[in-house]
Amino acid sequence: MPLMNLDASAxxxxxxxxQALKGRSRSVDCSQEHALICQGDPPAGVYILHAGDCVIxxxxxxxxxxxxxxxxxxxxxxxxxxxxxxxxxxxxxALAGAEVSFVPREEFSNLMLTEPGLAVLILKVLAAEVxxxxxxxxxx
Numbered sequence: 001m002p003l004m005n006l007d008a009s010a011x012x013x014x015x016x017x018x019q020a021l022k023g024r025s026r027s028v029d030c031s032q033e034h035a036l037i038c039q040g041d042p043p044a045g046v047y048i049l050h051a052g053d054c055v056i057x058x059x060x061x062x063x064x065x066x067x068x069x070x071x072x073x074x075x076x077x078x079x080x081x082x083x084x085x086x087x088x089x090x091x092x093x094a095l096a097g098a099e100v101s102f103v104p105r106e107e108f109s110n111l112m113l114t115e116p117g118l119a120v121l122i123l124k125v126l127a128a129e130v131x132x133x134x135x136x137x138x139x140x
Contacts, residue, residue: 006067006069006132006133007132007135008069008070008071008072008075009072009128010125010128010129010131010132011056011071011072011075011076011077011079011125011128011129012072012074012075012076012125012128013048013074013075013076013121013122013125014121014124015074016118016121017076017118017121017122017125018048018050018074020111020115020118021046021048021076021101021103021108021111022048022050022101024103024107024108024111025048025101025102025103026101026102027099027100027101027102028047028094028100028101028102030052030094030095030096030097030098030099030100031096031097032096033093033094033095033096034093034094034098034100035091035092035093036054036077036078036092036093036094036100036102037077037078037081037088037090037091037092038088038091039057039058039059039087039088039089039090039091040087040088041087041088042081042085042087042088043078043081043082043084043085043086043087043088043105044078044102044104044105045078045082045102045103045104045105045107045108046076046077046078046079046082046102046103046105046108047076047077047078047092047094047100047101047102047103048075048076048077048100048101048102048103049071049072049073049074049075049077049094049098049099049100050073050074050099050100050101051073051098051099052073052094052095052097052098052099052100053070053094053095053097053098054070054071054075054077054092054093054094054095054098054100055068055069055070055071055092055093055095056068056069056071056077056090056091056092057069057090057091057092057093058089058090058091059091071092073099076122076125077090077092078092079122079125079126079129080126080129082105082108082109083112083122083126085105
């Protein structure tokens with residue numbers, strides 16, 4: 001059953017942050033549908049959706065799909081896992097033709113440590129995700 005109270009804009013990052021991450025990223029081949037993140041897997045890094053379509057989803061403890069959400073270009077995917085080094089809590093699949101890049105976790109962590117101004121922008125995205133999850137939980 002889809003959870004309708006999620007706000008796709010919660011995953012959007014400031015263009016300055018996207019540009020800085022892009023310089024440390026590598027392109028991901030999405031000529032065909034491509035699973036980027038699998039819920040429960042250890043975090044490898046952060047994905048950036050530059051263009052096209054990507055769907056995030058979550059499954060409950062019984063394996064039933066709790067929701068699907070199409071995220072917007074400019075979204076960061078896998079951010080909570082990359083910061084906390086805890087398994088991804090969502091799955092993300094880029095649809096064919098999407099433009100996606102990947103920043104390895106170590107490179108992402110180094111960026112946070114060496115560029116405090118960017119770390120603040122990263123925290124803003126993380127805060128928006130938390131806020132959206134809380135609103136969805138209250139209304140859900």
